Amino acid sequence: xxxxxxxxxxxxxxxxxxxxxxxxxxxxxxxxxxxxxxxxxxxxxxxxxxxxxxxxxxxxxxxxxxxxxxxxxxxxxxxxxxxxxxxxxxxxxxxxxxxxxxxxxxxxxxxxxxxxxxxxxxxxxxxxxxxxxxxxxxxxxxxxxxxxxxxxxxxxxxxxxxxxxxxxxxxxxxxxxxxxxxxxxxxxxxxxxxxxxxxxxxxxxxxxxxxxxxxxxxxxxxxxxxxxxxxxxxxxxxxxxxxxxxxxxxxxxxxx
Ligand SMILES: [Zn+2]
Numbered sequence: 074x075x076x077x078x079x080x081x082x083x084x085x086x087x088x089x090x091x092x093x094x095x096x097x098x099x100x101x102x103x104x105x106x107x108x109x110x111x112x113x114x115x116x117x118x119x120x121x122x123x124x125x126x127x128x129x130x131x132x133x134x135x136x137x138x139x140x141x142x143x144x145x146x147x148x149x150x151x152x153x154x155x156x157x158x159x160x161x162x163x164x165x166x167x168x169x170x171x172x173x174x175x176x177x178x179x180x181x182x183x184x185x186x187x188x189x190x191x192x193x194x195x196x197x198x199x200x201x202x203x204x205x206x207x208x209x210x211x212x213x214x215x216x217x218x219x220x221x222x223x224x225x226x227x228x229x230x231x232x233x234x235x236x237x238x239x240x241x242x243x244x245x246x247x248x249x250x251x252x253x254x255x256x257x258x259x260x261x262x263x264x265x266x267x268x269x270x271x272x273x274x275x276x277x278x279x280x281x282x283x284x285x286x287x288x289x290x291x292x293x294x295x296x297x298x299x300x301x302x303x304x305x306x307x308x309x310x311x312x313x314x315x316x317x318x319x320x321x322x323x324x325x326x327x328x329x
Contacts, residue, residue, distance in 0.1 A: 074086070074118075074160050074161065074162070074321065075321070076118065077118040077119055077120045078120055079120055081120075081255065082120075082234070082253070082254055082255040083117060083118065083119050083120075083234050083235060083252055083253065083254050083255075084117075084118040084254070084321050084322075085115055085116070085117055085118070085252060085254060085259060085321070085322045085324075086115065086116040086118070086160065086319055086320065086321065086322065087113065087114075087115055087305070087316050087317070087318055087319070087322060088113075088114045088115070088116070088129070088151075088153065088156040088318060088319060089111040089112065089113065089114075089129075089151060089313070089318065090112045090113070090114045090127075090128065090129020090130055090147075090151050090152065090153050090156065090181075090182060091111075091112045091129050091130030091134060091145060091146065091147040091148075091151050091178065091181070092109050092110065092111055092112065092145070092146040092147075093109070093110060093112065093130075093141075093144055093145050093146075093178055094107050094108070094109040094110075094144050094146070095107060095108065095110070095144060096108075098278065098279040098280075099278055099279070099280075100267040100268060100271075100278055100308055101267060101268055101270060101271055101276050101277075101278060102276055102277060102278060102279045103276070103279075108310065109146070109310065110267075110308035110309070110310055111308065111310060111313050112127075112129040112130050112178040112179070112181075112308075113127065113129075113305065113307065113308070113313060114126065114127050114128055114129045114153055114156070114182070115127065115261055115305070116156075116157065116160070116162065117171075117235055117250075117252060119229075119230050119234060119235060121230050122168035122169065122230070123162065123166055123167045123168055123169070124167070124168065124169035124170070124171055124229060124235065125153065125157075125167050125169070125170050125171070125182075125186060125189070126171045126173070126250055126261045127171070127172060127173050127179045127180075127261075127263065128153045128170060128172070128179065128180060128181060128182030128183050128185065128186065129151065129152070129153055129178065129179070129181055129182050130145060130147050130151070130152075130177065130178055130181040130182070131147075131152075131177070131181035131182060131184070131210075131213055132147070132152035132154070132155075132182070132185065133181075134146075134147035134181075135147045135148070135149050135151075135152065136149065145178075152182060152185060153182035153185050153186065154182070154185035154186070156319065159319065160319060164185055164186050164187070165186075165187055165188050166188070167186040167188065167189045168188070168189060168190065169189055169190055169191075169192055169229060170183055170186055170189040170190070170191045170192065170218075171192045171193075171229065171237055171248075171250055172191060172192070172193045172197070172214070173240075173247055173248055173249060173250075173261070173262075173263025173264065173265075173307075174193075174197050174243065174244045174246065174247045174248070174263060174264065175193065175197055175198070175200075175201040175209055175213075175214050175244075176206075176208040176209060176244070176264070177208060177209070177210040177213055178208075179263065179264070180213045180214045181210075181213050183213060183214050183216065183218065184213065184216050184218075187218075189218065190218070190219040190220070190221050191214070191218050191219070191220045191221065192221045192223060192227065192229065192237060193220060193221075193222060193223070193246070193248075194222070194223060194224065194239060194246030194247070194248050195222035195223065195224050195246065196224075196241075196245045196246030197244060197245065197246025197247065197248070198220060198222050198246070199246075200244060200245045200246060201214060201215075202215070206244070206282075223237065223248075225238075225239055226238045226239070229250075233253065234252065234253045235250060235251075235252050235253075236250065236251045237249070237250050238250075238251065238293075240262070240263070240265035240266075240290035240293060240294070241265075241282075241283060241286040241287075241289075241290060242265060242277075242281050242282060242283050242284070242285075242286035242287025242288070242289070242290045242291075243263075243264040243265055243278075243281060243282060243287065243290075244264075244282050245282060245283070247263060247264065247265050247290070248263070249261060249262050249263050249265055249290075249294070251297070251302070254322075254324055256322075256323045256324040256325045257301070257302075257303060257324030257325050257327075258297075258301065258302040258303065258324065259302065259303050259305060259322070259324050259327070260294060260297050260298075260302045260303065260304045260305065261305050262294060262304055262305055262306055262307050263307050264307040264308065265287070265290040265291070265294065265307070266290070266291060266294050266304065266306055266307060267306060267307045267308045267309060268306055268308070268309040268311075268312070269304075269306055269309055269311070269312050269329065270309075271291065271306070272291060272294055272295055272298065272304065272306070275288070275291055275292075275295070277291070298329065303324045303327040303329045304329040305327075305329070306329070312328075312329065315327075315328055
């Protein structure tokens with residue numbers, strides 16, 4: 074891969090870091106049957122450093138026939154460290170992890186980026202230890218990494234190119250990221266918007282932490298999409314199959 078410079082601006086790469094199969098209503102109300110969805114992760118190459126947005130599942134699921142009762146599928150080439158090494162990126166060189174939230178399909182790979190500082194909303198960090206939600210696995214994120222707890226918007230590199238902003242509802246402290254690139258603006262939604270259809274129909278999952286907040290987050294994403302941003306939905310297998318993997322993304326070609 075080429076390296077980001079002042080000339081290229083921020084470069085973004087997408088990776089699938091495991092799959093999980095769950096009842097479709099977990100992702101969208103009224104959904105039928107079950108859906109196998111990708112855990113989505115992104116490398117953000119900024120001239121001043123590397124960031125990873127969400128780290129997918131832990132490599133402890135690799136080779137497990139029975140990943141969480143057969144619902145997690147983690148091929149051996151999927152852990153975020155393996156994905157980065159395939160691009161000749163040293164996982165130890167990643168400076169920032171941006172966790173949309175701390176569920177195990179989003180923070181599972183944090184330990185594979187040992188020198189990174191974790192950027193997470195303070196409310197999310199605290200809720201991760203509350204014991205109210207079984208999708209948090211503290212062994213994935215309570216590992217002594219430096220944690221930068223933020224409240225509200227945060228400009229990661231100080232130049233407005235990568236900004237996190239709160240999109241609560243799925244969890245109390247969920248956040249998404251806006252990225253300005255030379256080919257257009259990207260919004261890495263995380264689980265505030267699982268499918269393209271969630272946004273088209275303004276439809277939430279059957280169970281959410283806070284429905285009013287969730288609706289507000291969908292509305293924020295909807296206005297960003299209307300303004301031309303490419304939305305990267307959190308768990309949409311159909312959309313995701315159109316996103317080139319492990320190669321520099323051209324936002325102008327992303328059909329969101
Ligand atoms: Zn998720």
